[in-house]
Amino acid sequence: MSNKNKLVLIDGNSVAYRAFFALRSQLERMKNKNGLHTNALYGFHNMIDSVLTKEKPTHALVAFDAGNTTFRHAFFDDYKAGRSKTPGEFSEQMPYLRDLLEGFGIKHYELENFEADDIIGTLATQVDPAEYDVVVISGDRDLTQLAKENVRVDITVKGVSELKEYTTESIQEEMGISPLQIIDMKGLAGDASDNIPGVTKIGEKTALKLLKEYGSVEGIYENIDALKKSKMKENLINEKETAFLSKKLATINTDSPIKVGIDDLAFSGPDMEKLIAFYKEMDFNSHLSKLDTTEYDAEQNNQKEEISYKVVTEITESMFSDDMALYVELIGDNYHISPIFCIGWGNDEQIYISEPEVVFASEEFKKWAKKLDAKKQVFDAKRTYVALKRQQVEMNSINFDILLASYLLNTKDNSKDLSEVATEHDYYEVSSDESVYGKGAKIGIPEDKTVTYDHVARKVKAIRILSKQLNDNLEKNEQTELFNEMELPLSIVLAEMELTGVKVNDKRLMEMKEEFAVRLKDIEQRVYELAGEEFNLNSPKQLGVILFEKMGYPVIKKTKTGYSTAVDVLEQMREQAPIVEHILDYRQIAKIQSTYIEGLLKVIDKNTGKIHTRYMQTIAQTGRLSSVEPNLQNIPIRLEEGRKIRQAFVPSHEGWKIFASDYSQIELRVLGHVSNDPLLKEAFIEGQDIHSSTAMRVFGITSPEEVSSEMRRRAKAVNFGIVYGISDYGLSQNLGISRKEAQKFIDTYFDKYPGVKTYMEDIVREAKDKGFVETLFQRRRYLPEINSRNFNLRSFAERTAINTPIQGSAADIIKIAMIKMDKKLKESNMKATMLLQVHDELIFEAPEEELEQLEALVIQVMEGAVELSVPLKVDSNSGKSWYEAK
DNA sequence: GCCCTCACG
């Protein structure tokens, strides 16, 4: 073993590029949770890892190219011009290479106007050969010119971890020339990859032959007359200048003005903290698990830090302060009915855990919960608020909600399990609910109460820690206002709406159930007769066999698993297959029966006769709400049969009415605003029928009377398509026309509405650059697949980039309206109550005599919720039931 | 637990 120092010099750009292409097949698989591709980083990492193990360097440096213009470009315009454009999936990884190197504890360096190999060449040449052995690593064989007695050059062969070693001897042996003569060889033969021209018709073989005889480019030209007459000789003479230029281009600079010295390059091993952080950010879990770190072990083996808390059976005022986290543990998702079984609260000094009987008997607790000056941080404000209110505990001043904040930061980080959300934000001290309470049939509270207490205490602590962290992140994203002024207040408004519930006439539903049961039996019989046998009409599989095998109708569409029997397919069979009419009838009624009549009857609260849906505030990726158990946002309306379901939704007081207000064309208005398209805006400002207006433009008509209903129908479909991120295929499917015709509609549309076209191009570009899109109120949606090479994934992401700001801004607007509406109703002491939200409409119940006032208020608040460059418009209706509020 | 179908905006 020599006691010489060892310096490893790595050509960063070249190796990273090699790594990228070596793992190109893994490109789409290797992404971190934010959608960043990681294949080059991964390959680079592995290369460094194996080099460190093998070489055990005392000094190391990774050199990078700086910018595009090097001194080589200064005298040769086309230098490297032939290179294909660097893929975006590669460039996006480069900045993170620095993080990786800092984790490894390896210096990196770049120098304006010089390439990595110049930095490497300079260092390799300048170190004292008596003191340093040097290993150069690159994917570029040019660097073999640097080989000498104390310098070995390793070039990647396959992938990045397999290297071929070049020494003076091995080069001599393999090529018959010295390392320095490689420059001469490039001068003659050129290098296609760097666009170094070389001399016409001279390749590597010829070049070597010439060099063996004459030693160098200079030597050849000194003896040029000695060459026998040939085409080659002619080329050499004609391209003398090119030959010397090429040689110059291929020569690595060994005297670059670098500002690092060997002493700066001392290598003393990785910075574990940084390396772990890097692994986590990149989701390099296999590397993480190889590391023996306490933090990682804690995460992996569930060996968490000790946590201290006090279990209390008596509650005193001293247990509360004005800035605390609170966690209410329920079993089950439905907080309207789930029992509370443990409560924890605390600050950074002390955490308290108690049982519900103790807590709800405590006036001190209620006083604190209600106290305006006492700020509370929670996980899921609405859930907490409702659960406590059911126990007559009023909550005020929730100032942070981990779940809501996490969802705003990244709509995907929205797990109902606190531990999962915490993990997303690098906090690992909470176990999953599943690991504590079990799942499925085995769900339950652990025998040992301390297990629950411990779990809840950890949640309280996590809320404290994450509140600060997530608040900072919101700040960075400029989402503080979205959080404080929109989502957090809305959660309380929604809580009250849920608690209020909506009255349902169960008698009416039961009547309908009887009626439909008879009809279903009837239709069933008819289908069986036509089919010639009985089968399960609810099974698409069995139905497919009957229609397409037994009865032999032609197959129109297939699904992954068999024949499609969806409506659009059945509708196409109508003419030739009388049976499908009955099947369609059956489907329609069976849906109403099972989902709506039976489904709704199941969830009516027996005590109040009301339905209490839950609005999910952190599910939809666009910022919309969703509604569950039951979903009150998809009650039938389009077909009369189903619409009758709405007759069962009635006011909760005698003499009251249902009042409904909906935004007219809110998404197209938002589009008008964000696209700033003159014609689209004009249509709204002038109060035109938007679909007719579009029809006039697209069909080139000048007067509204000439717009036929068919034209309007088509224009409407185009308008929808625009909002969805139109494609010729989608539009053709929707309108039942050819793709060509659909494309023509789209072209004409963009011709008439150039602002819309520009908006779409701009938003997609922005999404590709930033990786996310935003609504008018900074709601953010990441689109990791926007740069995918997979056509489907990329196209989907592009349509989403177009749609999300529109759908999401509309969601923002109605959320603002809801908060304002709630406030106004309270301020004006009206009895009217907001009951439901269905994306672009709000449903209230109100005493008959308040209706007029309510309508005025709704118009004022909803239309004035935000100021856009186009007006917002609201239509309102009222009636004895939701059905009649149309 | 996944697939298909279908209800809504």
Added chain:
DNA sequence: ACGTACGTGAGGGCG
């Protein structure tokens, strides 16, 4: 060439 319109939730069948 690729094969989809955007966003949801629920019920029934089936393995």
